[in-house]
Amino acid sequence: MDDARGESGSDEAIGGQAKEDGQISTVTGLTVEDFHLLVNLGVFNATHMNQAVFAFRRYEDSSLSYTGIESHKGLRHYGLYDTVVAIDDETTA
Template sequence: MTQIDAGGILDIAMAGTSATLLARKWESALLVNVDNETLRRVLNSPEAMAAVDRIEGWRSLGDNVIETIINKSDVVKDLKAKAKANGGELSARDKRDLTEEEREYKSKRKLVQEKLIKFATRIPAFMYLTDFRENTLQDVITKLETDLFLTVTGLTVADFDLLVRLKVFNTERMNEAVFAFRRYEDASLRYTGIDSHEGLTHYGLYDTVVARE
């Protein structure tokens, strides 16, 4: 049996020590917010709507997908309120409408979520191609490697910054995922005998900085 020291256990708990666990962090639904409140903020901003339209595969979702999700979820909410007011009873037609509307808006919300996650999975590729480790990812994106970010992700800095401000992306989870990537990248390089960032004392996460050790 292989012994794992306390530091190793902490690494597993905080970052994950396998590529599979790392991938899960960047494919997590928790990285993005697709609740109605967030979608309304996007819908009410022409700039944000233009930004999401530039995300790869977004146009395949069809026109007005965000508006459709919000409208259909509102219909479901109204039908459920109607059922509650009637002691849990709905007409056969209302029951059918409830089932169909609920199925459709959940399906479309899932598709929107998947497109946003697919975009998020490009961020590790961007980090790998940059050479800034002690700067926050936010600064690397907005100040240091703006052209590279556009090339890798397809979004401009302004696009991404707007979506972050509208809370489409969960920055707390993003910090965790960036930390996981930094630790995994370091561990992989050390395994091959390479210390590509000798003297590095801090990791830049998404919008904060933490000590390397």
């Protein structure tokens, strides 16, 4: 994940020029082109991927908050796998 947390991960990873080509390759062993092909073939369940990314981000944010770090002050949207969702105060509580 990068700091542009309003972008969906799918757009970030496969949208023409990936910001983190090296990270994708290091983490998955896939090139961006291979990842794009797998996405187009429907290998990834978008609903499950969105849930996993959302859960990770909530865990990450609460862990950082616990240590006194607010990494993205005023963040109002989470970029997930293939969508962006607005958050509210109840979501982050």
